[in-house]
Amino acid sequence: xxxxxxxxxxxxxxxxxxxxxxxxxxxxxxxxxxxxxxxxxxxxxxxxxxxxxxxxxxxxxxxxxxxxxxxxxxxxxxxxxxxxxxxxxxxxxxxxxxxxxxxxxxxxxxxxxxxxxxxxxxxxxxxxxxxxxxxxxxxxxxxxxxxxxxxxxxxxxxxxxxxxxxxxxxxxxxxxxxxxxxxxxxxxxxxxxxxxxxxxxxxxxxxxxxxxxxxxxxxxxxxxxxxxxxxxxxxxxxxxxxxxxxxxxxxxxxxxxxxxxxxxxxxxxxxxxxxxxxxxxxxxxxxxxxxxxxxxxxxxxxxxxxxxxxxxxxxxxxxx
Amino acid sequence: xxxxxxxxxxxxxxxxxxxxxxxxxxxxxxxxxxxxxxxxxxxxxxxxxxxxxxxxxxxxxxxxxxxxxxxxxxxxxxxxxxxxxxxxxxxxxxxxxxxxxxxxxxxxxxxxxxxxxxxxxxxxxxxxxxxxxxxxxxxxxxxxxxxxxxxxxxxxxxxxxxxxxxxxxxxxxxxxxxxxxxxxxxxxxxxxxxxxxxxxxxxxxxxxxxxxxxxxxxxxxxxxxxxxxxxxxxxxxxx
Ligand SMILES: Nc1ncnc2c1ncn2[C@@H]1O[C@H](COP(=O)(O)OP(=O)(O)O)[C@@H](O)[C@H]1O
Ligand SMILES: [Mg+2]
Numbered sequence: 001x002x003x004x005x006x007x008x009x010x011x012x013x014x015x016x017x018x019x020x021x022x023x024x025x026x027x028x029x030x031x032x033x034x035x036x037x038x039x040x041x042x043x044x045x046x047x048x049x050x051x052x053x054x055x056x057x058x059x060x061x062x063x064x065x066x067x068x069x070x071x072x073x074x075x076x077x078x079x080x081x082x083x084x085x086x087x088x089x090x091x092x093x094x095x096x097x098x099x100x101x102x103x104x105x106x107x108x109x110x111x112x113x114x115x116x117x118x119x120x121x122x123x124x125x126x127x128x129x130x131x132x133x134x135x136x137x138x139x140x141x142x143x144x145x146x147x148x149x150x151x152x153x154x155x156x157x158x159x160x161x162x163x164x165x166x167x168x169x170x171x172x173x174x175x176x177x178x179x180x181x182x183x184x185x186x187x188x189x190x191x192x193x194x195x196x197x198x199x200x201x202x203x204x205x206x207x208x209x210x211x212x213x214x215x216x217x218x219x220x221x222x223x224x225x226x227x228x229x230x231x232x233x234x235x236x237x238x239x240x241x242x243x244x245x246x247x248x249x250x251x252x253x254x255x256x257x258x259x260x261x262x263x264x265x266x267x268x269x270x271x272x273x274x275x276x277x278x279x280x281x282x283x284x285x286x287x288x289x290x291x292x293x294x295x296x297x298x299x300x301x302x303x304x305x306x307x308x309x310x311x312x313x314x315x316x317x318x319x320x
Numbered sequence: 321x322x323x324x325x326x327x328x329x330x331x332x333x334x335x336x337x338x339x340x341x342x343x344x345x346x347x348x349x350x351x352x353x354x355x356x357x358x359x360x361x362x363x364x365x366x367x368x369x370x371x372x373x374x375x376x377x378x379x380x381x382x383x384x385x386x387x388x389x390x391x392x393x394x395x396x397x398x399x400x401x402x403x404x405x406x407x408x409x410x411x412x413x414x415x416x417x418x419x420x421x422x423x424x425x426x427x428x429x430x431x432x433x434x435x436x437x438x439x440x441x442x443x444x445x446x447x448x449x450x451x452x453x454x455x456x457x458x459x460x461x462x463x464x465x466x467x468x469x470x471x472x473x474x475x476x477x478x479x480x481x482x483x484x485x486x487x488x489x490x491x492x493x494x495x496x497x498x499x500x501x502x503x504x505x506x507x508x509x510x511x512x513x514x515x516x517x518x519x520x521x522x523x524x525x526x527x528x529x530x531x532x533x534x535x536x537x538x539x540x541x542x543x544x545x546x547x548x549x550x551x552x553x554x555x556x557x558x559x
Contacts, residue, residue: 008432183422184422186411186415186418186419186422187419187422189408189410189411189415190408190411190419192410193407193408193409193410193411193452194406194407194408194409196370196390196406197402197406197407197408198408198419199369199370199389199390199391199394200368200369200370200390200391200394200399200400200406201391201394201399201419201420201467201471202391202394202395202420202422202423202471203391203419203422204391205391258410313449313450313451313454316412316449317449
């Protein structure tokens with residue numbers, strides 16, 4: 001047993017070393033992009049999608065829910081930030097965390113839906129997202145800017161918002177990293193695999209899944225707010241676009257739900273492919289992207305990382 | 321230890337359990353037998369809180385647990401296995417065991433060491449990093465028992481622990497159950513296979529169509545004409 005414990009520590013050291021090394025390298029790279037005149041929009045949205053897919057992973061990959069209305073959190077975050085910043089004059093650095101909390105508040109409002117299973121939860125979530133969008137669309141124009149939307153400031157601040165996006169992405173990744181090794185994370189995975197058996201093992205299922213739900217609501221709301229700040233404008237059409245949910249789900253699944261690295265890798269590859277197809281084959285880009293997704297699901301149903309781990313189980317211990 | 325009084329459970333028009341009462345004294349094994357569909361699993365599911373009973377009262381160590389949620393009942397010291405194993409498929413065997421001790425104040429390293437020792441005792445140590453879904457049917461039964469051992473409740477409910485398990489694993493299971501009895505655990509054991517039940521039980525309750533048709537020591541039950549008829553009846557039917 002002593003020998004096994006020692007090798008266990010070595011495995012953990014290798015796993016952590018690789019993962020934190022990668023995080024550090026990415027951080028340095030991204031942090032240098034504005035200074036070296038890199039492609040700011042590309043990397044901004046890359047970080048945004050990494051964050052979205054990773055936060056989605058908490059409620060989906062870890063806990064087993066499929067919120068088709070995930071965009072509601074993003075939209076609420078975008079509007080909270082815009083209204084606070086523009087209409088109430090709150091500095092954007094304060095508006096953003098408040099926007100994150102607005103997402104958490106919304107998740108609490110929807111907490112009852114966690115009792116639903118599978119497709120019932122998914123559809124209800126979609127319906128609620130549509131309702132949230134309708135409520136915002138029908139609010140007085142003085143508050144939400146009506147069909148023109150709200151512009152936040154006199155001009156956009158792409159570099160500042162880029163760094164805040166970087167910080168938020170790191171926060172999301174560290175949260176998921178912690179979760180993957182924590183006791184709460186283990187409770188969530190048990191709930192995902194069999195919630196009734198988890199209950200029978202003494203796990204307080206409603207409490208654990210509510211925590212996951214709140215965590216995975218915070219980050220998309222932050223993303224919505226930061227993107228509003230980055231583009232300097234918010235309107236219901238883009239802030240509640242169903243494509244945001246679709247992309248989040250596809251990117252996370254492509255990489256592999258339930259692992260820390262999966263959604264990161266999925267978002268990086270898909271955003272890169274999307275960009276590549278868009279530049280090289282502007283007419284065929286959606287077709288090619290669709291084909292890539294179909295191939296992925298056909299040949300790697302558990303996503304890239306998930307399928308590699310299934311093929312070579314030993315990898316599981318070395319990959320986060 | 322465990323007391324069931326007047327328990328009933330209906331599914332639509334079907335009465336699966338009908339006004340059933342029995343008691344399991346501390347540190348004993350109660351065997352619950354009956355042909356397939358006689359309501360055994362339903363009784364267990366009502367006790368553990370998976371199903372809500374229609375009437376009746378269940379007490380555990382003197383505390384009323386009738387209307388409690390499944391995890392509350394587990395916290396009161398009741399652990400169980402399932403007829404069809406319900407493992408955490410995409411978690412390692414070690415993690416499967418750790419899910420039962422998430423509230424423990426003990427250190428993670430210590431808990432992992434204990435989990436590995438328990439896996440060793442059911443001969444699953446070599447597979448400890450595998451996922452639940454990679455086990456054979458018999459191994460899944462063993463893992464369910466290991467998970468209950470890690471949970472360490474005073475009252476253990478086992479639903480068909482020997483079904484689909486090969487003879488050598490069966491022997492190992494029986495050994496483990498006897499060891500747990502030695503530690504002072506109390507068991508409610510369900511099986512439609514009589515040999516293992518007769519071997520382990522102190523007392524037996526026989527169910528037929530949700531109703532208790534006989535109760536007594538192993539020898540009484542072996543010679544009970546109603547039990548013989550119920551079982552021979554099915555064998556004739558199966559044949
Ligand atoms: N969840 C359920 N829904 C509807 N009927 C059920 C359910 N569970 C069990 N039953 C029915 O209740 C009766 C008793 O089943 P069960 O308790 O599984 O019997 P046993 O474990 O003795 O084989 C059977 O007729 C079965 O079909
Ligand atoms: Mg049964």
